[in-house]
Amino acid sequence: MNTIQRIPAVFFFEWRRALTVPRLAWMLALMAFPPVLLWLVRATARSEPPIEIAAVLVYVLSPCVACMMSVFLWATPALSSELEGRSWVYLAVRPHGPLSVLLGKYLVAVSWSIPVGLVSSTAGVLALRVDEPVDLIVVQCALSVLSCVTYSALFLLIGVLAPKRAMVMGVLYAVIFEAALALVPAAVNLLTVQYRLRCLLVRWMDFDVSMVRRSDVLREYFGDESATWHVGILLAMTISYLVTAGVLLRYREFTAASETDT
Amino acid sequence: MTLLQLNHVTRLYGTVIGVNDISLSLASGAHGLLGPNGAGKSTLLNLITGQLSPTIGSVRVLGLAPRSSHQLLQRIGYLPGSEGMYADVSAIEWVTYLTRLQGFGAYDAKTLALQALERVQLAEHMHRKISAFSRGMRQRTRLAQAIAHGPEFLILDEPFSGLDPIARHTMTTLLQQWISDGRSLLISSHVLYEIELLTRSFLLLSGGRLLASGAADDIHTLLANVPSEVRLRVDRPREMAAEMLRDNLIDSVRITDDGELHVTTTLSAQLSQFIGQTFLDERYCVTEVRSADDSLQDVFNSLMKIHRGIA
8 A cells, every 4th residue: 555545544534633613613714704804895885896806805815815824724734733742753654654644634734725715705706796706706716726725735845844833934935925925026926826826817707907918017917828827837836845845754854852862 | 583783873963962873783572772861762763763864874674774664664563752642532543543554444454453452451442532541541552553553573662651550560461462472572761670571682772872782691791890789787887898898808888877888899709708707607787788689770770880981
């Protein structure tokens, strides 16, 4: 039995452990806050918001914030929680154990977060009461799935890179790269997940951003590539994050000093 | 077959030495790894289980390199020094999960986990959450995860730590059974009598160095010229000590505040004869004599003295 065959064991075990009241409460809170905020926005607006505004509002709150927070809470501490709980050693001495645990926990993070994205996106669009909401719901759900898949791998990698400060590093990365630098129309934003998701939103919603593209400064803000290209890049990023995390797990030594007497 | 082969193994943590130039070869069987806290026992076990790589040298367990061999991990069972169990799951869930990670299917893993928990006498409580277990029950659960997949080599890091006498007895019985089944065991401890109940083959570690290895008797041979300490309770300790010094029977002498006479000697036989004769002659009233016995504690103390340059 190799790594692939062990992953379901980790997946189902971690899922069972996750079914606790606090975890479910977090999930419900993350599902609820985008539609609640959007409902408040709609309640104070005099008229139905333009589809572009509606799409951006839902996009920011659901695929960006809700999905990112959900995977952040799941994927970032995947390794550090085991190290802090001193349970890593039991997993590390199993054949293919570290990689199986890594990938199993990745799937848990994705499968736990996708419902958050789907529910919050759908409810968010409905809360805005836009005409013909189906297309917008489909796009936001697709973006949510991609967001969960890619961000889970990214935060998992951050957790493996800096297991002792995983949550802090995760927050710093999210704020500096995904919130700040992703909004800078420069080459650096090409490296962010936000840039790809934003480009996909524009493509799939068929927004007219020709005015923005005519600006020298903002030309790189929405990109010129096809949606397929961006999806491919997101999947490639996901795979590269997971492979890097797997290689690090294989070659780094994670035995906590406190676990040893010397 | 060679169980364990270490070739000039050194492990550094930055500038701190975890283990220092250890070479040894162990055959199949039970072996004790002894040393005080901070001796490097856990580092050595981490090297043996492949969690750490040696900075210098090589480690072979059952002929395989532990850091790169998944096959080896199928053949060893490890009970680490730290607890690290999930408190929110039951014993059967936890042991089954870890057995599945060994490569068994769901049904087989559960069957093996059940057998292991029965073996450590926990089947009755296996559906209780681990958080509700006593220290002894948790320790037995940890042993169950180490043996569930049927390893041929069991590695235990301080398995008696924190156990009450009854739990220690239970653990000792389980390990004696394991050894009598003909399987190999490496057990670390800083409490020597616990090891003596399981094996007479041991490794002594201190300051990251291997002080000695082999059977207890081999170590005694090394100690032929090491002074042993004798303690006496006698009515006139000063006169008796003076007589011993005059006859060159002792190397050092000390009289404690409560009048106990402590002497060290390399002439144990002659000193015994002297004490016996004074008793027969009724020159002194000797009420108690305590001398070095064959326990590992004395062997260990003597080796530590040699290592520190005291002896």
